[in-house]
Amino acid sequence: MTFLEIEAFLNIVQHGSFSAAAEKLYVTQPALGRRIRALEEELGYTLFVRNKGVRHVELTKQGQAFIGLAHRWQALWNETQEAALLSNEKSLYVASVGSLAAFLLPTVFQTFMREHPECCLHMTTLHSADAYSYVSSQAADLAFITDPMYSSQVKTTILFREELCLVVGKDLNLPKTLKLRELDPRQEIRTRWDRNFDAWHRYYFGSSAVPRVYLDEMGFLQYFAQNGDNWAFMPRSIAKSMVASSPVSIHELDVKIPQRTLYYLYRLEDASPYQEKLLTLCREKLRGEDGIYLVEEDGGPFFEGNRPSKAESGKRTRVMKE
Secondary structure, three states, X not given: OOHHHHHHHHHHHHHOOHHHHHHHHOOOHHHHHHHHHHHHHHHOOOOEEOOOOOOOOEEOHHHHHHHHHHHHHHHHHHHHHHHHHOOOOEEEEEEEOHHHHHHOHHHHHHHHHHHOOOEEEEEEEOOHHHHHHHHHOOOOOEEEEOOOOOEEEEEEEEEEEEOEEEEEEHHHOOOOEEOHXXXXXXXXXXXXXXXXXXXXXXXXXXXXXXXXXXXXXXXXXXXXXXOOOOEEEEEHHHHHHHHOOOXXXXXXXXXOOOOEEEEEEEEOOOOOOOHHHHHHXXXXXXXXXXXXXXXXXXXXXXXXXXXXXXXXXXXXXXXXXO
8 A cells, every 4th residue: 555546545435437537647547547456456346336427436335434534544644754853853642532622632632732842743633442552662652541441551540530410501401400201312413432431322322322423523513503493412621612602501410420531541662752742731721611520640550561461450440430
């Protein structure tokens, strides 16, 4: 898999045809076709439906799924080139789940950049499942996640726990205190906060409940909340920021909503010298926030390596039951 092959694929997707992509890349259509065939041979499946006489391309199911992977591959390639160019510069590579990246980290990053102007900060949003490979492969120095895994190369440590709450659009005219059965799942803005919350949601609403909107990207959350006729479960810190600018209010529920737990990851070896500086700023931001329970530095790792200790195993059991 080469940069030219990925570039060819993404340009065809963007411009809708082989001819337009070839013109954009200043190559012939046969040369472009060879790049795509080489990519498909390496992947083991076809990316485009070949229909003679059809001007605009059509992606196969595998081709649709490959778009996100291609963008990530290209982003990593670009970062490796930047690293080569900036080899003498001081850098910190941070990855995070979307909810933290959208609502907490921006203010922390502003302070970090003001206090460390010599450092070049790189930020990537990703899912928890991808974070371990990013950190272990040195694509990220530090990652913030919600769903931990075991790794022999990456240390996982709890940063904080946070209360989730019910946020209701004012147009629904619902009472301040609600019973769970009064919530219509068809009006929910559904977001995946962590595995623990997902299990709780399935227990009370069932796996067949269809929400009004399912969001995988936190940047859209406030946009949909502005309609005023939806409801959602969300961290209290995010809810408080939305109440001030959106037609929503925080409500009490007759069922206890679980907390979510946020973790940070870093490599066991060659930790970045800026890692602890950023974590210190995160803790300063979190300390004293309503509904957030900060795990201080001496709280120890959630687990380290492949096998947690007995104490850490007990800690994990308590977290997952909360």
